[in-house]
Structure formats: C-alpha cells, structure tokens
Amino acid sequence: MNSNSAIEQTEHYDAIVIGTGVSGGWAAKELCENGLKTLVLERGRMVKHIEDYPTMNMDPWDFKHREKQHPDDTKNQHKQSRLWGGALTKPATKHWFVDDLKHPYNEVKEYLWLRGYHVGGRSIMWGKQSYRLSDLDFEANKKDGHGVDWPIRYKDIEPWYDKVEEYIGVSGQNLGLAQLPDQKLEPPMELNCVEEDLQESIETSFDDDRLLTIGRVAHITSDKPHEGRSKCQFRNRCIRGCPFGGYFSSNSCTLPAAERTGNMTLRPHSIAYEIVYDDNLKKATGVKIIDAETKEKLFFKADIIFCCASAIASASILMQSKSERFPNGLGNDSGELGHNLMDHHYAVGASAEVEGFDDKYYKGRRPNGFYIPRFRNLGDSKTKKDFLRGYGYQGSASRTNWQHAVPELSFGKDLKDKILKPGPWRIGMSGFGECLPYHENKISLNYHKLDEWGLPTIDFDAEIKENEQKMREDMRDQAVAMLKAAGYKNVKGHLGKAIPGACIHEMGTARMGHDPKTSVLNKHNQIHTCKNVYVTDGAFMTSSACQNPSLTYMAFTARAANHAAKEFKKNKNS
Incomplete structure (x- = not known):
C-alpha cells in the first residue's frame, strides 16, 4: 500500500x-x-x-435503579463487562469502555481486552498504582535466560x-528496598x-523481610502547586x-501542557x-488514518512518529505497515512483532474477618490500598523458590457497609439501630504476579474478519504456563499465612482462573x-531499522x-x- 491510496495532507509536521x-x-x-x-x-x-466527565458528581440516587444495571444494558459490551462482575460497565462508567460489536476481537485462547477509545484513553480509568522497576527486573531475562536482555539498566531510566x-504527583512512602526503588513521593495516604x-x-x-506499606499512587496529596490541578479529595470516584x-x-495534566505551547x-x-515507509528515503514519512466519522482516508506527513496507541494497537499498526523493505510489518526483521505478549496474572489471594476493632472507623473514601512488595526470588538463597520471578500484593481493610439492615429482617427501634451501626471489619489481598515473556504468546491480524472500517481484527493466542501456576499457589498460600498469623477469623484463600488481559497491563509485542x-526496538525505543519511529507504550x-x-x-516515553527532539534539532542544524 502506498500513500496515494489516502488523500495526502499539505501540512508537514x-x-x-x-x-x-x-x-x-x-x-x-515533551x-x-x-x-x-x-x-x-x-x-x-x-x-x-x-466538562466531559458526565457522572463525576453523581450520587447513587441520581442513577436510574441506583446504578444497578439490567443485563440488556451490556449486550454491546459483552466482553468489556466480563471483568469484576461487570463493575466497569455500570452506568457511572460504561461510557468509557468500547462497544464490543463495533470494535470486535477474536480469542484463540480466552483473553480480556479492555479498551477506552477517547482522548485520554485509559489514563482516565487506570488504577494509578505507580511503582518503579529495579535492576532485579531489568537484569532478570539475562540471568535466567527467558526472553532477551533489556538494553538499559535502572541508572538509565532513574532520572526520567x-x-x-x-x-504528575505520586504519593506514598519510601522503604529503601533494592527490589522497589525509592521514588520522588508526595505525603503518603494513611493506613x-x-x-x-x-x-x-x-x-x-x-x-x-516482607512488609506492608500504603500504596504508591498518582494522586496529589501536598499543597505543592500543580498547574491546573488540586489535591485529592478522597471521593474515590476517580x-x-x-x-x-x-x-x-492525560486530560488534566500532559495534554494541557502540550496545548499551552501552541505546538500541538x-x-x-x-x-x-499504517505508518508509511519510503523505500528510497529509508525512513517513515507519515501516518495514514481513517476518519472515524466520514470514513475518509487521509495521509499526514511528519519527520518523527511516536506509537503510543497501546501494546496491542501499536503492534497492529506496525503489522499493517507493509512495504517492499518490510513485507511482514514495519521493523519486523526479527519476526518478534506481535509476539511475547504479557500481562500480570492475578485473581489469587485471601480474605478474612477481623475482630477487636468495632469501636474504630475511618474518614473519607481513600482511593488506594496497601501494598506488599515482592519478597520472593530476590537473588539470595533465603527467598529462592521453585518458580522464577516474583509477585506483590495489593489489598485493603474496611468495615462492611450497612446492607445488613434489610427492612424485612427488622423494624422499629431494631431497624434504626442497625442502620446507624456499620458492619464488621473485613480484609483482603490479591496478588499480582510476573508473567514470563513467551514467544508463543502472541497476537495476529485476521483479514477474514474485518471491522466496520475495513481493517483486520486481532486474534489473541496467549496463556499462562507452569511457572505462573506454581507462583499462583505460593501467592495464595502466603496470603493465607499472613492473615492467619495476624489472628484473623474465617481466613479463606482463593485461586481463581488467570485470564490474560484481565489485569489490563498488556505489554511486550x-x-x-x-x-x-x-527484538524490534533499540535502547531509545526506536525501531532498529527505522529510527524515526519510536514505540513507547506497553509494546x-x-x-x-x-x-x-x-x-x-x-x-520511557519522556526519555524517548x-x-x-535532540536528534531532530541536530539533523535540522546539520
């Protein structure tokens, strides 16, 4: 396909x-x-x-049926609603998630692909947990032989x-752990x-050396000026x-910053x-788009291209970007494009009831929980297990709500007393485990099933394997052990089904x-064989x-x- 199949725009960016x-x-x-x-x-x-957050201030009574949802309301989101019992596609938030009939995908093996197609993408809906990787992570592939070696180390990314x-403002508490580097943090939220x-x-x-701390989240908690933003109000309606x-x-922070320059x-x-590659110039010259409203095909020209569409979408664009030089997709000399698909695995942990704190409560709706950093396979004999890599936990404790005050079960004074008293304390934690980079976990383009714009849909073929299964058993067992050691009651471990994509952390393609x-990219996130194209999302x-x-x-995006920009200015002045 050449650029003549789309209407070439006159402005060069x-x-x-x-x-x-x-x-x-x-x-x-940047x-x-x-x-x-x-x-x-x-x-x-x-x-x-x-102005485009329609439910930001709505209370339960402002919704029809108090935010309960009829099954027919999710018929267009049959895949988006599979996670967390459909919690993401309830009336308060369903507008952020795609229509699965308009945006289909295919599952060779079960996969959950959660998407939001709007300005800001999933930065509006993300969980905001913000932790650095360490050299334990950057060196892991080289040391245990899985995947390929990272071309950078922690010192390269630390200043970024x-x-x-x-x-952006990240609140939390530094711990001095080698496996979880200290960060530039705002005051921590309270346990x-x-x-x-x-x-x-x-x-x-x-x-x-395992320990529990408050989560590190991208929430402002200080009075330090953040242009156009104020600190977290503990509404938990993020x-x-x-x-x-x-x-x-992106909507509240980085895009306004870009707009203020007048350059965006x-x-x-x-x-x-499609990213158009010129075989004569030996570089990419621009991007082809389809106008989603008019279906018109347009070609925009530029010197530099950044793929930030998500791990799946960016890989798909590169795979569709074929030329005489790159018949299998832009930059795909290695054949690794679309492979090594990873996500974290979870749906495993434990919960319990807690006695002895019935006279205690808490204030506000903290949009955060506790975090237990990785304590397995840290490079010493004491933490070594029969699986590779490690996991962390996220969790929280809370008083159960007032739903036990069911009118049919009491009336009069008894009913009033129940309504005014919160329920007992419960606590739970869920593990988040590393998935190894398996070449056979992949996406591919399906040209037999096209979307409404005539583009190929995506086939997912990925699964967790024996290493992750062994890790999951330890994740459950250690969660149970920690809650039992604390003396809590009715401790129950759970080991659910690990569905790739369910963590919404897709990466590696x-x-x-x-x-x-x-590999596809070099240490600066440039395509090895087409250096004016950068890929800086999870791919x-x-x-x-x-x-x-x-x-x-x-x-990595800021660094890239x-x-x-430095290379562009150097070439412009040479």
Missing part, C-alpha cells in the same frame, strides 16, 4: 503521536515543549477535562522516573487501624474523571492504521533489545516485572521524546 493515553500524553508534552510542531492522533472522541513523578495491625503482625511474624485533577490523567494539533476520530535479530516492554507498569511507560 515535525512529529506525529498516535494515541493520547499515559504514553501519548507524555510524548505530546515534543511540544521542545518546540516540535506535533500532530496528536486519537481514534476516539474528544474528552475535555471536567524522577522527572515524571515530580510532575487504617486494621491495616496497621496487619503491618505490625507481618513485621514480627516473618523473617524474610474512574469517572476527576474535576479536581487530583489524580494524573489534536485530532480525535482519527484511526491510525514490540520488545526492546540489543540485537535487531531478536516495548522486554519483561513484565510484577509492578504496575504505567509509570514505566511514562518514564527528549532523545527524538
């Missing part, structure tokens, strides 16, 4: 960014602040900060973690009394869009489907590496670690965008 989520927002900000005229493409609709954290009790129990009951800008999203052109309803024969990840990855995407 310095850079094009595909996608507006956590990575795309950072690419836009490129624009470096003076580059940048076109930012988003396949979905426009979402303006504050610093930059991102100081700009409640039961979580503090478990924290003390873990410290005294186990001799393997997924609806925060009118205060208390948590980080934001174009929603723009479905990028265009991995970084030293060698173009075994670049060479291994998954067990930490939530979005902070790492942002740090500054590298691209």
Whole structure:
C-alpha cells in the first residue's frame, strides 16, 4: 500500500503521536515543549477535562435503579463487562469502555481486552498504582535466560522516573528496598487501624523481610502547586474523571501542557492504521488514518512518529505497515512483532474477618490500598523458590457497609439501630504476579474478519504456563499465612482462573533489545531499522516485572521524546 491510496495532507509536521493515553500524553508534552510542531492522533472522541466527565458528581440516587444495571444494558459490551462482575460497565462508567460489536476481537485462547477509545484513553480509568522497576527486573531475562536482555539498566531510566513523578504527583512512602526503588513521593495516604495491625503482625511474624506499606499512587496529596490541578479529595470516584485533577490523567495534566505551547494539533476520530515507509528515503514519512466519522482516508506527513496507541494497537499498526523493505510489518526483521505478549496474572489471594476493632472507623473514601512488595526470588538463597520471578500484593481493610439492615429482617427501634451501626471489619489481598515473556504468546491480524472500517481484527493466542501456576499457589498460600498469623477469623484463600488481559497491563509485542535479530526496538525505543519511529507504550516492554507498569511507560516515553527532539534539532542544524 502506498500513500496515494489516502488523500495526502499539505501540512508537514515535525512529529506525529498516535494515541493520547499515559504514553501519548507524555510524548505530546515533551515534543511540544521542545518546540516540535506535533500532530496528536486519537481514534476516539474528544474528552475535555471536567466538562466531559458526565457522572463525576453523581450520587447513587441520581442513577436510574441506583446504578444497578439490567443485563440488556451490556449486550454491546459483552466482553468489556466480563471483568469484576461487570463493575466497569455500570452506568457511572460504561461510557468509557468500547462497544464490543463495533470494535470486535477474536480469542484463540480466552483473553480480556479492555479498551477506552477517547482522548485520554485509559489514563482516565487506570488504577494509578505507580511503582518503579529495579535492576532485579531489568537484569532478570539475562540471568535466567527467558526472553532477551533489556538494553538499559535502572541508572538509565532513574532520572526520567524522577522527572515524571515530580510532575504528575505520586504519593506514598519510601522503604529503601533494592527490589522497589525509592521514588520522588508526595505525603503518603494513611493506613487504617486494621491495616496497621496487619503491618505490625507481618513485621514480627516473618523473617524474610516482607512488609506492608500504603500504596504508591498518582494522586496529589501536598499543597505543592500543580498547574491546573488540586489535591485529592478522597471521593474515590476517580474512574469517572476527576474535576479536581487530583489524580494524573492525560486530560488534566500532559495534554494541557502540550496545548499551552501552541505546538500541538489534536485530532480525535482519527484511526491510525499504517505508518508509511519510503523505500528510497529509508525512513517513515507519515501516518495514514481513517476518519472515524466520514470514513475518509487521509495521509499526514511528519519527520518523527511516536506509537503510543497501546501494546496491542501499536503492534497492529506496525503489522499493517507493509512495504517492499518490510513485507511482514514495519521493523519486523526479527519476526518478534506481535509476539511475547504479557500481562500480570492475578485473581489469587485471601480474605478474612477481623475482630477487636468495632469501636474504630475511618474518614473519607481513600482511593488506594496497601501494598506488599515482592519478597520472593530476590537473588539470595533465603527467598529462592521453585518458580522464577516474583509477585506483590495489593489489598485493603474496611468495615462492611450497612446492607445488613434489610427492612424485612427488622423494624422499629431494631431497624434504626442497625442502620446507624456499620458492619464488621473485613480484609483482603490479591496478588499480582510476573508473567514470563513467551514467544508463543502472541497476537495476529485476521483479514477474514474485518471491522466496520475495513481493517483486520486481532486474534489473541496467549496463556499462562507452569511457572505462573506454581507462583499462583505460593501467592495464595502466603496470603493465607499472613492473615492467619495476624489472628484473623474465617481466613479463606482463593485461586481463581488467570485470564490474560484481565489485569489490563498488556505489554511486550514490540520488545526492546540489543540485537535487531531478536527484538524490534533499540535502547531509545526506536525501531532498529527505522529510527524515526519510536514505540513507547506497553509494546516495548522486554519483561513484565510484577509492578504496575504505567509509570514505566511514562518514564520511557519522556526519555524517548527528549532523545527524538535532540536528534531532530541536530539533523535540522546539520
């Protein structure tokens, strides 16, 4: 396919960014602040900060049926509603998730692909947990022989973690752990009394340095100025869009910063489907899009292209970008494009009832929980297990709500007493485990099943394997052990089905590496064989670690965008 199949636009941009989520927002900000005229493409609709958050201030009684949902309401979101019992597609939030009939995908093996097609992408809906990777993670592939070696180490990305954290605002507590590097943190949120009790129990009951801390989340908790944003109000309605800008999203933070420079052109309803490679110039010359509303095909030209559409979408675009030089997809000399698909595995942990704190409660709706960092396979004999890599836990304790005050069960004074008293304390934790980078876990393009724009749909063929299954058993057993050691009642472990994609941390489909024969990208996130194309969303990840990855995407994006800007200016002046 050549550029003549789409209408060539006259304006030539310095850079094009595909996608507006956590990575795309950072690419836009850094490129624009470096003076580059940048076109930012988003396949979905426009979402303006504050004015386009329709449910941000709604209470349960403002919804029909108090936010309960009729099964017919999810018929167009039959895949998006499979997670958490359909919690994401209830009336308060369903508008953020795609219509599965309009945006289908195919499951060779069971896979959950959760998407939001709008400006800001999943930066509006993300869980905001923000942890750094360490050299334990960056060196793991080389040491145990799975996947390929990361082409960078922690020292290379450390200053970019610093930059991102100081700009977006991350609250939490530093612990001095080698496996979880200290960060540039705002004041931590508070653990409640039961979580503090478990924290003390873990410290005294186990001799393997495991510990419990408050989660590190991208929420402002200080009075430090953050342009256009104020600190978290503890409403815990983040997924609806925060009118205060208390948590980080592209809409409240990075896209406004890019817009303030005057260098950004934001174009929603723009479905990028091909990066055009010029065989004579030996570089990419622009991006083809389909206007989602008019179905018109357009070609936008630029010197630099950033793929930030998500691990799946970016790989798909590269796979569709075929030329005489790249018959199997742009930059796919190694054959690794679309392979090594990873996600974290979870749906495993334990819960319990807690006695002795009935006179205690807490204030506000904290949008965060506790975190137990990795304590397995840290490089010493004491923490070594019969599986590779490790896991962490996220959890919380709370008083159960007032739903036990069912009118049919009491009346009069008894009913009033029950309504005024909260229920007992419960606590739970869920493990998040690392998945190894398996070549056979992959996506592929299905040209027999096209979407409504005539583009191929995606086939998912991925599963967890024996190593992850062994890890999951330990994740359950240790969760049970920690709750029992604290003396809690009715401790129940759970080991659910691990469905790839369910953590919404998809990554690895265009991995970084030293060698173009075994990887797609180099140490600067450039395609080895087409260096004016950068990929900085989850696709670049060479291994998954067990930490939530979005902070790492942002740090690598900032680093890559500054590298691209520097190279652009050098070439322009040469």
